[in-house]
Amino acid sequence: TPRVFSGIKPSGGLTLGNYLGAIKRFVGMQGEMETIYCVVDLHAITVWQDPAELANATREVAAGYLAAGLDPTQSILFNQSQVAGHAELGWVFNCVARVGWMNRMTQFKDKAGTNAEKVSLGLYAYPSLMAADILLYHATHVPVGEDQKQHVELTRDIAAKFNHDFGTAFFPITEPVIDGPATRVMNLRDGTRKMSKSGESDMERINMTDDADTIAKKFKKAKTDPAALPDTLDGLAGRPEARNLVDIYAALDDSTPEAVIAAYQGAGWGRFKPALADLAVAKLAPISQEMSRLMNDPAEIDRILAQGAARARQIAEPILKQTYDIVGFLRS
Numbered sequence: 001t002p003r004v005f006s007g008i009k010p011s012g013g014l015t016l017g018n019y020l021g022a023i024k025r026f027v028g029m030q031g032e033m034e035t036i037y038c039v040v041d042l043h044a045i046t047v048w049q050d051p052a053e054l055a056n057a058t059r060e061v062a063a064g065y066l067a068a069g070l071d072p073t074q075s076i077l078f079n080q081s082q083v084a085g086h087a088e089l090g091w092v093f094n095c096v097a098r099v100g101w102m103n104r105m106t107q108f109k110d111k112a113g114t115n116a117e118k119v120s121l122g123l124y125a126y127p128s129l130m131a132a133d134i135l136l137y138h139a140t141h142v143p144v145g146e147d148q149k150q151h152v153e154l155t156r157d158i159a160a161k162f163n164h165d166f167g168t169a170f171f172p173i174t175e176p177v178i179d180g181p182a183t184r185v186m187n188l189r190d191g192t193r194k195m196s197k198s199g200e201s202d203m204e205r206i207n208m209t210d211d212a213d214t215i216a217k218k219f220k221k222a223k224t225d226p227a228a229l230p231d232t233l234d235g236l237a238g239r240p241e242a243r244n245l246v247d248i249y250a251a252l253d254d255s256t257p258e259a260v261i262a263a264y265q266g267a268g269w270g271r272f273k274p275a276l277a278d279l280a281v282a283k284l285a286p287i288s289q290e291m292s293r294l295m296n297d298p299a300e301i302d303r304i305l306a307q308g309a310a311r312a313r314q315i316a317e318p319i320l321k322q323t324y325d326i327v328g329f330l331r332s
Ligand code: AQP
Pocket: 007, 008, 009, 010, 011, 012, 015, 017, 018, 020, 021, 022, 143, 144, 145, 146, 147, 148, 182, 183, 184, 185, 186, 194, 195, 196, 197, 198, 199
């Protein structure tokens, strides 16, 4: 049976990239398949997190899920550390995955930079834990942004190697689901880098909790080239910043980049940017208002996460037990 799993790291406030590349698409899959959405706190600590900020960011991701339309009676919503199977299966996969595979992960290279000796061992092993997150539920579909494609491919490699080594067909070969106009929302100041929660300057990103004035200001100051919007999409080739703003517009409006170009051909930035800001505010304001309402009742968020974790464990525990049997671990 098809089953969806995905997650977001509570490593800071949610961005428009997380919304368009992940949360909005998670909502779209709800009701069509069984859906499991996690706040992946174990992944967050691969880089230092202040404990109080981690707890707050975990609730904020949960609030973002709920405010955007994930329904805890339809989707399983929980934080990863409450289901011990993630770490347990992650260990087994650390022993299946090869060091050479990890060495090819571009996200690790980006995050480690020139300081690879000083980063945590967890950051290096991150993709193996991500494989465990997915395969602990025998998930078949994983909606992610473009930046996570390589990690989902590694998940397939780990499943295939486990199945091969143990002579079984136990783990499914998962499909990444990367679709829509905003699978890679770029940084507003540099159209060649993706928009990130933990990017240096706040002006690079739209946060889901930004107010209307801040959103307008950030789009107004967003880097662009001087040319107007072209007549066809081809005219955006080699103009990454312009292309990014058109893609963001299309994703927010449930439209396509072609339709946005058709509507705004020949428009200058003085016209397009305020229209984009208005659209973003119209779409994000109701969500951010609901997020702040939810954040005023942390006990309610914690209750929803605990209930989701209990449901997640019911699926995960038999799969982990069978994995242990396949590996040859004794248990009573
Ligand atoms: N800019 C983006 N465009 C489209 N999708 C994105 N995602 C993240 N940024 C963009 C998608 O959001 C989901 C959750 O990502 P994550 O929080 O687990 O990790 P990340 O990709 O490392 O996100 P950040 O924002 O860049 O976090 P930091 O700065 O802490 O590393 C994923 O599906 C991701 O593709």
